[in-house]
Amino acid sequence: MNPLNKDSEKKKYIIAKYNSTSSFYDDRYKNIQNSKFQLLLRDSKFDNKILLDAGCGTGLLFEFFLRSNQQIYDEKLKYIGLDISWKMLKQFLHKITKVSSIKHPNLILGDIENLPFREEKIHQIFAVTSLQNLHDIKKGLRELFRVGRQGTSLNLSILKKNLNLDNIDSYLKSEIVDLNLIRLERVEDVIIQGTLLKKK
Ligand SMILES: C[S@@+](CC[C@H](N)C(=O)[O-])C[C@H]1O[C@@H](n2cnc3c(N)ncnc32)[C@H](O)[C@@H]1O
Structure with missing residues (x-):
């Protein structure tokens, strides 16, 4: 059997890390993540x-x-949650099935x-505090841009620690119109928002 390449090794590590922390993730990170959501959703329309x-x-x-916008379970808006850790998804499913009115959350075990x-x-x-986990952030961004439409609204929040922003900056500028990049001291992430511009 071939040895795992660096990419697969990192993925295995990330999956194991989030599988093992899934049961206490919310207790530890709920407040900090909510402050990022508030920043990301300031001007969002659904x-x-x-x-x-x-x-x-x-x-x-x-x-x-759910707390801020009931439309999430209207027919008009289809939410798809994708994650590489099945235990994180299991926690998600467990919480959602307690809310009886939501019958079919669209959750996918997959790789960005x-x-x-x-x-x-x-x-x-x-993509909130997930992209810094990737072996190749640009590859992840390319995938997000591939599945997005012309004019798709992008809302990314990436952990600043160890992030080489200059490296991805020119790529972002070439793909995103009205690129809005915020570095706030009070959050640990860089916030990147804009509209996807697809080259014809
Ligand atoms: C810090 S948590 C953030 C979770 C959630 N976005 C939040 O704000 O609470 C990072 C998440 O990214 C997921 N993740 C890491 N690498 C991934 C990949 N290649 N594809 C999909 N999900 C990935 C992890 O399993 C983990 O659930």
């Missing part, structure tokens, strides 16, 4: 049809939506760097 939460974890963003969607299917993309 008239879009398909929303992807890439690296959704235990569903804290989904719960935030190899998204299981066809081109141009997603109208709104969130």
Whole structure:
């Protein structure tokens, strides 16, 4: 059998890390994640049809939506949560099934760097504190941009620690119109928002 490459090794490590911390993730990170959601959602509109939460974890963003915007379980808006850790998804499912009115949360066990969607299917993309886990952030961004449509709204929040922002900055500038990059001292992430511009 071939040895694992660096990419697969990192993924195995990340999966094990989040599987093992899933049961106490919310207790530890709920407040800090909620402060990031508040920043990301300041100007968001939910008239879009398909929303992807890439690296959704235990569903804290989904719960935030539920508290602030009931539309999340209307027919008009389809939420898709994708994560590489099945135990994080299990926590998500466990919480959601307690809310009886939500029958079918769309949760997918998958990898941001190899998204299981066809081109141009997603109208709104969130990736909150997930992209810094990737072996190759640009590959993940390329995948998000591939599945996003022209005009898709992008809402990314990436852990500043060890992030080489200059490296991805020019790529972001070439793909995102009205790129809005915020570095706030009170949150540990860089917030990146804008509208996806697809080259014809
Ligand atoms: C810090 S948690 C953030 C979870 C959630 N977005 C939140 O705000 O609470 C990072 C999440 O990214 C997921 N993740 C890491 N690498 C991933 C990948 N390649 N594809 C999909 N999800 C990934 C982890 O399993 C974990 O659930």
